[in-house]
Amino acid sequence: MHEVKSQAESTPWSGGGSPFAMGSKKLGMWLFIVSDTLTFSALLVAYTYARLNSPNWPRPFPFNPSIIFSTVMTIVLLASSLTMVMAVMAAQRKDRASSVKWILATMFFGLTFVGLHMREWFHLIGEGLTPTSNHWGSPLFGAVFFGVTGLHMTHVVIGVIYLGIISIGFGRGKFSPEDVEVSGLYWHFVDLVWMFVFPMVYIMSVSPR
Amino acid sequence: MSNHGDADSAHPSAPVSTFVWVWIFLVLLTAIEVYLGYIELQPKLMLTILMGLSIIKAGLIMSWFMHLKYEKRSLTWMLIPATVFCIGMMMLVFFWDSLRLAQLRPH
Numbered sequence: 001m002h003e004v005k006s007q008a009e010s011t012p013w014s015g016g017g018s019p020f021a022m023g024s025k026k027l028g029m030w031l032f033i034v035s036d037t038l039t040f041s042a043l044l045v046a047y048t049y050a051r052l053n054s055p056n057w058p059r060p061f062p063f064n065p066s067i068i069f070s071t072v073m074t075i076v077l078l079a080s081s082l083t084m085v086m087a088v089m090a091a092q093r094k095d096r097a098s099s100v101k102w103i104l105a106t107m108f109f110g111l112t113f114v115g116l117h118m119r120e121w122f123h124l125i126g127e128g129l130t131p132t133s134n135h136w137g138s139p140l141f142g143a144v145f146f147g148v149t150g151l152h153m154t155h156v157v158i159g160v161i162y163l164g165i166i167s168i169g170f171g172r173g174k175f176s177p178e179d180v181e182v183s184g185l186y187w188h189f190v191d192l193v194w195m196f197v198f199p200m201v202y203i204m205s206v207s208p209r
Numbered sequence: 210m211s212n213h214g215d216a217d218s219a220h221p222s223a224p225v226s227t228f229v230w231v232w233i234f235l236v237l238l239t240a241i242e243v244y245l246g247y248i249e250l251q252p253k254l255m256l257t258i259l260m261g262l263s264i265i266k267a268g269l270i271m272s273w274f275m276h277l278k279y280e281k282r283s284l285t286w287m288l289i290p291a292t293v294f295c296i297g298m299m300m301l302v303f304f305w306d307s308l309r310l311a312q313l314r315p316h
Contacts, residue, residue: 020284030284034292041296049307063247071243075236082232085274089225181276188274195266198239199259203246 029182033189036155040193043151044200047144058137059205060129066120070202073116074194077156080109081191084184091180096171099180103167106187110160117153121146145201152197155190162186222279231273238262 020027051057061067087102124145128135131146166183169175242262245255272278277285 020281020287022280022284030288034288037292038295038299041299045296045299045303049303052304052307053310067243067246071239074239078232078235078239081270081274082228085228086225089222089228092222185275188270191274192267192270195270196263199242199263200256203242203259204252204256206246206249208249 023178025178025182026185029185033185036189037193040148040151040196043148044196047148047200050138050140050144054138054140056137058134058141059207060127060134060136060141061202061205062207063209067202067206069116069120070198073113073120074198076109076113076116077191077194080106080113081188083109084187088177088181088184091170091177094177096173099177100167100171103163103170103180103183107160107163107167110156110163110187114153114156114160117149121149148197148201152190152193155193159183159187159190222276223273228273231269235266235269238266 018024018027061070083102083105087099087106090096090099090102129142129145131142133139134142162183166175166179170177170180242259245258250258277288
């Protein structure tokens with residue numbers, strides 16, 4: 001490990017170690033994830049505040065088909081997280097070909113999620129939902145819906161591009177297993193955010209039968 | 210870079226089956242959430258349960274999928290309390306006000 005050790009004992013204060021025994025890329029990604037968590041939290045807190053203070057907050061999602069559709073989207077995203085776990089495990093045992101395949105599967109599920117989401121968006125836009133107005137109630141509903149899900153979808157798209165770059169680089173031997181793991185952290189974070197967005201935005205907006 | 214921080218070094222982990230079980234659990238929790246929406250539980254109670262379930266799901270994803278359980282404990286101590294504190298501060302500032310406003314208006 002350290003070539004030069006002074007006469008005294010080697011201590012953490014001698015330098016050369018890593019905080020949390022972790023590479024800087026991975027630690028950097030964790031810190032970024034904390035900051036992005038706070039961004040989404042701020043958005044969701046603002047949503048809650050707006051909703052609590054609007055007497056006419058709409059609940060426009062009938063269980064069938066809206067909630068069923070968004071549940072499918074949730075399962076797709078969860079599946080992508082599982083394939084990502086497989087990709088990272090394959091990378092750590094240096095099986096590049098297998099890891100690339102699992103990353104491609106993750107990207108496939110991610111793109112499926114985006115496709116389903118866009119379909120839902122166009123359906124709602126067709127029903128008159130915009131970021132500033134809708135036929136059902138408070139105009140803030142559209143702002144919240146498109147703002148929260150839009151920011152999340154942006155993260156998913158960026159994640160798919162990121163994974164694409166990683167799969168190419170790792171497949172060619174330029175990137176290390178750690179790089180795959182770091183991209184995995186980002187991807188799981190995107191899934192984690194959806195675990196909060198789905199109940200708060202969709203299930204809490206089920207239309208009463 | 211670091212001498213020993215790379216993931217290439219020995220990395221304690223779990224067998225594939227563990228991660229599959231975590232995944233199955235996540236899907237089950239999702240099913241429970243959807244069921245709550247289906248039976249139209251009253252909003253305040255439903256939100257409380259949903260938030261509780263979501264926090265459990267977040268914990269599962271962070272611990273296993275994001276590998277936090279297998280990292281140094283000090284990382285968890287560094288990340289989680291700080292994040293919870295910041296979110297708590299946000300909620301304190303916002304909800305004190307919003308709940309007061311909600312009580313002022315006749316519903």
